[in-house]
Amino acid sequence: MIQRLCVIGVGLIGGSIACGTRAAGEVGSVVGVDADAANLRAALDSGVIDCAYDNVAEGAADCDLVVIATPVGAIESVLKALRPVWSDSAVYTDVGSTKGNVIAAAERVFGAVPPNFVPGHPIAGAERSGVGAAKRDLYAGKRVILTPLPETRPAAVDAVETLWRCLGARVSHMAPGHHDEVLAATSHLPHVLAFALTAMLGRKDEQDEIFQYAAGGFRDFTRIASSDPAMWRDICLANSGEIVALLELFRAHLEIVESHIKHRSADELFALFTEARDARQRFLDQLEK
């Protein structure tokens, strides 16, 4: 049981952690910290948090579990703000979509990653944001990846695992570099492609009015292009190495497909599209497990 939980950044992700732990009866009180006064007020008014702070150090003091749920780009400044009140008896974690850069930020701020800081990433979210979108069952059945380092205290890892398990999530461990490689493939690259395609076609739409003839397939394919631009700018910068490597690979792959189409290589196209369909079925089979 968590006595006093501090959630820094009370948006969809942080707000859902607050709601969920309370619904599970696993928390005494919840402290919310947010730079957005209106969002903080909404979190307090709706009972998602018990008390509200706009100051990180004041909010986190005397808490036994501190969750940094800000956008990736803000984590380093949050760690700096936490440093003066960092408590050896508390446990700290984050929910950033990239992990290598969070660990690098912790090293810059503390000299070495503190043994009671457990980097983590819940694979959940939506295009919606803000505490109004928070819900207690956001993490039910979802995956959470923790990327503890060799020097991370096992008791700290246990505390963070317990938090996620009480929210119904399935917890895995991974090396930080592997996390960033996997997520670049399954999340970051698809987002960049969706943003790039939608921007390109948006310009064509202005000229040729093409969107009125787009249908359900286009709606689903471009859904992630409605995601928060600031959040995705930060993720692209935080995991640039992996994303650039995959973009290069994908452009080369696309050039081959283009060549098949240009040279009317029917068998190669059929084989590639069949391979893709089978791969997606493998993904769907795992998603339902």
Add this chain to the structure above:
Amino acid sequence: MIQRLCVIGVGLIGGSIACGTRAAGEVGSVVGVDADAANLRAALDSGVIDCAYDNVAEGAADCDLVVIATPVGAIESVLKALRPVWSDSAVYTDVGSTKGNVIAAAERVFGAVPPNFVPGHPIAGAERSGVGAAKRDLYAGKRVILTPLPETRPAAVDAVETLWRCLGARVSHMAPGHHDEVLAATSHLPHVLAFALTAMLGRKDEQDEIFQYAAGGFRDFTRIASSDPAMWRDICLANSGEIVALLELFRAHLEIVESHIKHRSADELFALFTEARDARQRFLDQLEK
């Protein structure tokens, strides 16, 4: 009112035309033609069609409206089979996803496109196929593009428009070349990207087990990669010029995005992602109209 409707290819698209016209009370009897005996039997048993033929010429004889609802790659051979029984008093149309190649096929078969042939394309469909997936309201509120030529008989165009309107569809006219350009952008390019990405990541999954960490965004983005490989091979070959041109444009566009990420151009990334999100909102606003 159609006296005798012939649907050649009683799958999702053709079967839904048969169900929908019957439900609207706009058809006397429906003749179904299909090369797949099991599918044809299912269409007959479920009452989607009134009589069944495996031979195009026999099925289409004495019908006043003939809809070619086969895959794009089969349309030329269907036109060849229809030629000996082609009736000047009947109206013919198709539902192919590409139009330039259908018109070229008609020119090859007949010397010139017959004035009672109206090329068309309903923008509806799904990953599912076969008559079992057919439903009477598949076209309700959907767009249908007709691409009549200057020599197409106005009465023939009217008959095909009436068919689609009784199914609840919204009918537009377009030049065939413009149709193929628009659909390359909003449908063909997204499908090729989804197939290419899913195949590429499928190989990575076999090595690194990445799919188990993919979530809802990935599921939606790759949904169209579950589409029928043979159908999409045929579409890529039928509209290769437009698709290749857009693939080239997209690869160049992607190279710029890659360069922004590599050079940490935060403002450019934010502007591009914002442009994409705004463009998608324009698309959504139109979809709801």
